Amino acid sequence: MERFYTFLFVAGLGCFAIAFVLSMIFPWMSLGSYHGMEYKTLEDLAARPSVEFVELSKSYPQDFAQAFGSAEPTAAAFAEALQRGRDLYVGQACWHCHSQYVRPVANEDLRFGPVSVAQEYQNALAQPHLWGTRRVGPDLSREHGKRTNDWHVAHFINPKNVVANSVMPRYDFYFSFDADGRVRPSKDALSLITYVQWLGSESGRR
Amino acid sequence: MSSSIAVPLSAAGARDEAVPLVDYGLIRAHLYAAFACLALSMLAGFLYSLQFLGYYPFTEGRLAELLSPGHVRLMHTNLVAYGWLVNGFTGMLYYVVPRLTGERVLSRGLGTLIFWAWQLILVLAAVGYLLDHGQAIEWGETPTGFRPGTFELVYVPVDALVTVGAVLVILQFMVPLYRARHQKYYVTLWYFTAGLVWLALTYLMGNVLPEWVLPGASGAAVTGLFIHDLVGLYVTPMGWGLMYFFVPLILRKPIWSHSLSVIGFWALAFFYPLGGVHHFLLSPIPDYVEFGAISTTIAIEIVVTTVIVNFFMSLRGSWDKLRTSFALRWFYTGAVMYMITCFQCAFQTTWAFQEIIHFSDWVVGHAHMIMFGTFTFWVYGVIDWLWPRVTGRRWYSTSLRSWHYWLSAIGIVLMFTILTAGGLIAGYMQKDLNPWEQIIDAQAPFWLFRTVTGALLIIGMLCQAYNMVMTAKAGKPFEEEEAPAESPEPVA
Numbered sequence: 001m002e003r004f005y006t007f008l009f010v011a012g013l014g015c016f017a018i019a020f021v022l023s024m025i026f027p028w029m030s031l032g033s034y035h036g037m038e039y040k041t042l043e044d045l046a047a048r049p050s051v052e053f054v055e056l057s058k059s060y061p062q063d064f065a066q067a068f069g070s071a072e073p074t075a076a077a078f079a080e081a082l083q084r085g086r087d088l089y090v091g092q093a094c095w096h097c098h099s100q101y102v103r104p105v106a107n108e109d110l111r112f113g114p115v116s117v118a119q120e121y122q123n124a125l126a127q128p129h130l131w132g133t134r135r136v137g138p139d140l141s142r143e144h145g146k147r148t149n150d151w152h153v154a155h156f157i158n159p160k161n162v163v164a165n166s167v168m169p170r171y172d173f174y175f176s177f178d179a180d181g182r183v184r185p186s187k188d189a190l191s192l193i194t195y196v197q198w199l200g201s202e203s204g205r206r
Numbered sequence: 207m208s209s210s211i212a213v214p215l216s217a218a219g220a221r222d223e224a225v226p227l228v229d230y231g232l233i234r235a236h237l238y239a240a241f242a243c244l245a246l247s248m249l250a251g252f253l254y255s256l257q258f259l260g261y262y263p264f265t266e267g268r269l270a271e272l273l274s275p276g277h278v279r280l281m282h283t284n285l286v287a288y289g290w291l292v293n294g295f296t297g298m299l300y301y302v303v304p305r306l307t308g309e310r311v312l313s314r315g316l317g318t319l320i321f322w323a324w325q326l327i328l329v330l331a332a333v334g335y336l337l338d339h340g341q342a343i344e345w346g347e348t349p350t351g352f353r354p355g356t357f358e359l360v361y362v363p364v365d366a367l368v369t370v371g372a373v374l375v376i377l378q379f380m381v382p383l384y385r386a387r388h389q390k391y392y393v394t395l396w397y398f399t400a401g402l403v404w405l406a407l408t409y410l411m412g413n414v415l416p417e418w419v420l421p422g423a424s425g426a427a428v429t430g431l432f433i434h435d436l437v438g439l440y441v442t443p444m445g446w447g448l449m450y451f452f453v454p455l456i457l458r459k460p461i462w463s464h465s466l467s468v469i470g471f472w473a474l475a476f477f478y479p480l481g482g483v484h485h486f487l488l489s490p491i492p493d494y495v496e497f498g499a500i501s502t503t504i505a506i507e508i509v510v511t512t513v514i515v516n517f518f519m520s521l522r523g524s525w526d527k528l529r530t531s532f533a534l535r536w537f538y539t540g541a542v543m544y545m546i547t548c549f550q551c552a553f554q555t556t557w558a559f560q561e562i563i564h565f566s567d568w569v570v571g572h573a574h575m576i577m578f579g580t581f582t583f584w585v586y587g588v589i590d591w592l593w594p595r596v597t598g599r600r601w602y603s604t605s606l607r608s609w610h611y612w613l614s615a616i617g618i619v620l621m622f623t624i625l626t627a628g629g630l631i632a633g634y635m636q637k638d639l640n641p642w643e644q645i646i647d648a649q650a651p652f653w654l655f656r657t658v659t660g661a662l663l664i665i666g667m668l669c670q671a672y673n674m675v676m677t678a679k680a681g682k683p684f685e686e687e688e689a690p691a692e693s694p695e696p697v698a
Contacts, residue, residue, distance in 0.1 A: 004387035007396045011475040012403030016439070019479030020411065023431050027483075027495045028424040039421060091338025093276030093347075103488040105561040106637040118490035121422025128342045128416040129426045131486060135565035136258075138642050165646050167258050167653075173271040 031118050040123035045202070046079035052197035053078050055149055056190055067187035078194070085195025086125050088188055097136040097168070100129070100199065113142035113200065120202040137168055144200035152193045153183055225314070227304045230596045232317045234678075236297030237589060237596070239325055241671055243289025244582075248664050250282040255660055258653040272336045280335040280347050286577060287345060287436065288368075289328050294585040295444040296320070299379055299398065301592060302451050306392055309382035320374050327367050334364055341365070345433050346412045365413045372406045393467045394451040400475060401443030408435040423490040430491075430499075431482030437576070438478045445581050446470075446513070448588055449537060453520060456534050456591065457527060462519035466512045473509035477502045487560045500555050507552035514545050532607050536587025539615055543579035547572060562637060567652070568629030571622045578663065579618045586614070586670070593674060599681030606673040613666030621659035628652030 031037065057064045057073040068077040089095060101116040102108045109115050120141075121129055147155075151162060157175055159166035174189035185193075256262050257275040264273040300317070304310055311317065334340065334349035341347050351363035383399050391399075412432025416425035454461055461467060480502035483495050518541075521527075527534050550572055553559050563569060590607065594600055601607060628649050635645045 002391045002396070004383055004391060004395075004399060007391070007399040008403060011396070011400040011472070013407075015400075015475040016404055016407050016435075016479060018476070019431070019435075019482065022480060022498060023482045023495060024411075024415070024420075024424075024428050027427040027491055028420060030492050031422070031424045088338060090342040091276075091340055092274060093279050093340060095342060096276065096279050096344075099565055101489055103561075103564075105488055105557070106633075107639055108636075111636070111639055116490050118423040121426075121490060123421065127421040127425060128429060129422050130342055131426055131489065133344060133485065133565070133569065135636070163643060165643055165650075167260070167646060169257060169262065169275045170265060170270070171274075173267070 031122075037119050037122045040202075042079050042083060042124040043075075045123055045125060046075050046082055049073045049075060049078040050194070050198055050201065052145075052149055053081065053194050056185075056193065059149065060185055060190070063185050063187075064190060067190055081191040081194040082125060082198060084187065084191035085193070085198075086130075088192050089130065089195060092171075094140075095130040095132045096134060097132075099132040099135050099139045100141040101131045102139055102141055108139070112139045116141060120200075123202065125198075140196060140199050142200040143196050144198060147197075149193055149197070152196060153185065153189070156189060156192065157183070225310060227308075227310060228301055229311070229314055229317060232314070232321065233297045233300045233592065233596045235321050236293045236300070237593070237674075239321070240290050240293035240297065240585070241674065243285045243293060243328065244667060245671060247282055247285035247290060248660070248667055250278045250285065252657065252660050252664060254278045254282055255653065255657040258650075259657060277335050277338075277340075280340050281332060283345065284331060284335070284347055285328070286582075287441075288331070288348070291441055291444075291577075291581060291585065293324065294589075295441075295448075296324075296375060298448055298585075298588055298592070299444075301596075302394060302448065303379050303382050303398065306395055306451070307382045307386035307389070309385045312378045312381040316374065316378055320371065320378060323367070323374070324371050327364065327371055330362050330367070331364050334362070341413070341417065343412055343416060343429050343432065345436050346409070346429075348413070350413070350417060368413075369406070369410060372409055376402045376406055392450070393461070393464075393471065394447040396471050397443040397447035397450070401440055401447065404435065404439035404443070408432060408439055412436070426486050426489065427483050427491050427495060430485035431479065433485050434482035435479055438474070438481075441577075441581055442474065442478070445584050446474075448584060449517065449541075452533065452588060452591060453517065453537055456531050457520060457524050459520070459524070462516050462522070466516040470509060470513035470516065473506070473512070477505045477509060481506060481555070484555045487555070487564065488557060500557075503555040504552050507548055510545065510548040514541060517541055532611060533587040533591040535611060536583045536590060539611075540580045540583035540587065543575055543583070543618070547576045547580065550575075562633035563629055564633075565636070566629035566633040567625040567649070567656075568633065571625030571629060574618065574625065575622045578614075579622065583614070586610070589670075589674075593677060594681070594684040595686075597678045597681065598684050599677050600684045602673050602676035602681045606669045610666045610670040610673070613662045613669070617659045617662030617666065621656060621663070624652050624655045624659065628656075 054073045057071060061071050064073075065071040068074075068080060070077070101121075102112045102114065104115045120126075153175075154161040155163075155168075156171040158170045158172060159168040171189075171192070174186050174192065176184045176186070178184060253263070253273075254275055262275060264270050300311065331348045333354060334352050335347065337352065337354060339349040339352035341350050348368055349362070349364045351361055351365065353361055379398065379402060383395060386395070412429060412435070415428045416432075419425075420428055450461060450467070481499045483491055483499035484503050487496050487500070489496075517538075521538065528538060554563055554568070554572070590601075631652075632645050632649050635648055640648075
């Protein structure tokens, strides 16, 4: 028994396969079409530009037009902003300091909002999911509508602007300033705010 | 150098006497690279911890964007896994596999290729992180692929390169393992054979399925399994494989019980991967999947106990060796920490513990205990034993080795304690609905202490790095003075 092939096939392939079936195939089957959960593409999600996105286009028309090609907050521009925002959220590893799911314990529904359900992650912006495993900052999956765009601008430029003892890094490199001190958000800044403001808007919409 | 472990004398091993059985050059190269990665990784961890104290050094201009705390965090964990541990383990396989099988690895040229390809992959991955191309898969942030700068045609497919690298490593070592297929197979080789297969499967599964096939919660089940398998089905088998080789070698007697070795291996192979989903408990993943993961995680605890009992019973009658052998000290300190971490696992996998600790520094403490306290200690220990043999020189300074050991041991225990305590406090404060500002304030003293303990680990590592370089340069010649040890195989 204690031979090469035993360990190659039984342990190496066999045991791996059993675990793979149990922890991948099963959840995938019960989370997939079985319960009638449909998958939403980026275009589905971005069909209706959010109020926050529209507001960004009005507050920063010049920067907005420069970023998305026109001053009009179209569905295509919204999709682009969401995707870019998500990419930055991943690339800057925001997800190592923020979680994106609300658990049914520890009073999280009181602190953050409705407990997460599988359906809200069945879409292109949650692939791969960004649940995270550490909360240095709060959960962001119910961020939608919680703060104003202006709050986020002030916060990303320097979190200490709004929370004196914040340990969140500054993201002021996504902004520039006019000669008269006005904030000029870059495309990255607009996208990040759009994405953060979008988080959780799927939970109410079924 | 005489063989100090009973190597089965197969005809194949004696084919070409001109080529030595063990290639020390490759081992040396991998160990140097491993140490460089460790140093960089620890530096990154230290930098990241400064963010929590408000002293992060890079806050202006382009540097702030490139070396943002988020990017530095990616460097920290990925350099530990793919730089330090993979390089370290690969170097050690070059020693252990030929020794145990009596067969040379596939090819020296392939070894050189693997070495440089792997370091190139690490550099490309690092460039990817700095340019925002990390992938959203914990412990697998290695970019899928990216276009650096404005060269539209240049595409760097990092994940694919890692996969090719893993396959080359497997080829390199599976060939001697395959050639030994008719021999009685020692425990170390069980772990290595299975572990190499698992490495490739795990990496592919984790980096491909959630990215391209499985969205949301079903993808999360797989990323949970990936985090879990990378540690449990690659790092753990390599670690235990080394222990089953080096502990009997240094103790000069076989492992206490062969039956316990058998139980330990098969229970790891069977139960361990079933626990993957426990990284996302109380989540939208179906409850029955979570329950399966929780019960197998608790089962693992029993397995671990058998392995630990086996190793400590082997030490019976030889405790004094802990005083004379640094390597053994590293091994057994690591084993104690392994026991502590796994004991924790059995509890922290329950929903009751999860409620409080899941998103807190408790888990960070747990991860450091296993990745540093156990596996890094074991690699340190093997380096302590191997370095005089690959350089042919005695250790330059014994007191530096001592400093290295004590700073690391004390540092990691303190770091673990402080992170666990801070995590508990933050966890309860979250449940008690304290405002987030207060939760941050409460953790501040713990974060400060964490940075200090990190500094201890770094100073220890620097002692060792200096000692290694000076040994290679100026150590006295090393002779294997002791008589060859007995076979580590159980006496029937």
